[in-house]
Amino acid sequence: MLKMSTLFLRTLRDDPADAEVASHRLLVRAGYIRRIAAGIYSWLPLGVLTLRNIENVVRQEMDQAGFQEVHFPALLPREAYEITHRWKEYGPSLFRLQDRKGGDYLLGPTHEEMFTLMVKSEYSSYKDLPLSIYQIQTKYRDEARPRSGIIRGREFVMKDSYSFDFDDAGLEESYQKHRDAYISCFNRLGMKYNIVKAVAGAMGGSKSEEFLAPCATGEDTYVLCPACGYAANVEAMQTKVAPGNAQGVPAMEELDTPHTPTIDSLVAVMNANFGGGYTASDTLKNIMLVADGKAISVLVPGDREVDLKRLQENLSGVHELRVFEEADFAQYPALVKGYIGPQDALKSGITLYADPRVAPGTSWISGANKKDRHARFVLNGRDFIPDAYVEAAEVRTGDSCPECGTDVIIDRAIEIGHIFQLGRKYSQALNLTVLDSNGKSQTVTMGSYGIGVSRAVAAIAEQTCDELGLNWPKELAPAKVHIVATGKDDLPFDTALKLGSDLEAMGISVMLDDRRDASAGVKFKDAELIGNPIIVVVGRGLVDGNVEVRIRATGVKNDVALTQATSSIAALLS
RNA sequence: CGGGGCGUAGCGUAGUGGCUAGCGCGCCUGCUUUGGGAGCAGGAGACCGGGAGUUCGAAUCUCCCCGCCCCGACCA
Structure with a gap:
């Protein structure tokens, strides 16, 4: 039983000055965590209990699915990460250090590398597969900007699993098993979440989905279709646009458009001099970018910005993407800044990408590659032909769902899980093979699957808290029942202690506020702040043989006969 | 890394050149109180983020450094 008289806990009456988001404020105020450095936190007893509860739910669901727990050190030698080039590619986000010998x-x-090597050292036959193993472990990333308390830290607890299969069908099956295990896990954690299509990105591999907990303070943006449930990370959102009707589009016509280097100025001149009714969406924006040192050209409708992150994710294999600077324009004198059009792209030799919204058969107003000149009726398929189509334009609320055409909404969320089909990237690099039934070596295919365990503490706090404080689902709370003894006589304190013992004997965890010197008001405030699901007040009701049972989440209070208290509480918790 | 804000006791803060750095919460002692962050009295606790400088005099002004928060870039 957790007794408040001796519990290592100090709640704070004021919000800490360095905390902004609700989970951070409340976890500090309620005495769960304390900041040590940017993105690095200590856990006090209440925090540890909650974290362990979440860990245990995750562990049970993993074990239930047949995955086996292992454990790796956090401190690792460089070698394996050198082979997969991640020692370098991970860049400044990797915490590096040396031992006394300079190693x-x-x-x-x-831990992809370490898991791959572990399997390699133990297994060598196709008969050993499939295998899924996991760990719950502390990870370190030197984030450029840790934020929102425990939501993005530099040290955090993650459950990471890895699946090993003989072939693609096996990988698909392991992936689905993980997906199912994640669904039951997050359901049990009492979270609201969406499973969202993601781009595999830097991890390589093909298929990837994120589990996102909707939350206004979340840092991920995703697209959701209210009609069919389609959900995608904004990077992965697909644009479906019908081809334009090229029939009857007049010949391309060059126009005199002085002083129109921007879309706004161009639209104004078009409406003034070349008939009305033009909007930015009739124009074509031709953005010059540098992708890993190579100039590329990207077409998007004039009313949309290029979403660099989205573009980069969809240009597979590009590590660095930036917009043209003056120095880059200097290298390509044929490009007239502000008046670039795709008509001469072939001549320039620069790869021309088009957003799907710039569909075949659509015609546009674009730059004419001459200062103060634009062209209209510039037809995709006749006047220019993109080398490739790539998702580049920003996604907006009201864009069409690629599945059903309904207007999508855009929402923010915290990423609490991510599942990947890695394929053979790591097994190839580290040479993880097994012998097949013909005695031939075959490279194993892998998946990787992560749950942010410490982040889940914050995400759940965000989703469940209210103006009074934290408010945990019963399986996660530090204790299921928070008993408050009030008054100055011994009776309520003795009764509360007895009630607590009875509940614990039934397997129900109890926190008991047995402080004799704290006023009732302080105890009520603390109980609400700490957020255990059931609060039992043992005090003045005792004269009638009653205790008060409160539901933290709803605020509902009921007097219950002391003799019925344990069974009534047990019923509430079942 | 760019932009903005901040750093005074465990927490929240006042103090913008001049007495011993003030207040609230929390903490300690005593008395009173005990169903919504109690009252009175007494007390402990601060190298005012660090260093250098300006000045008769610096929490306060200047320079450098460190740290923290927010927005952005970045983020398996």
């Missing part, structure tokens, strides 16, 4: 080490940000 390079790192604090593991994720």
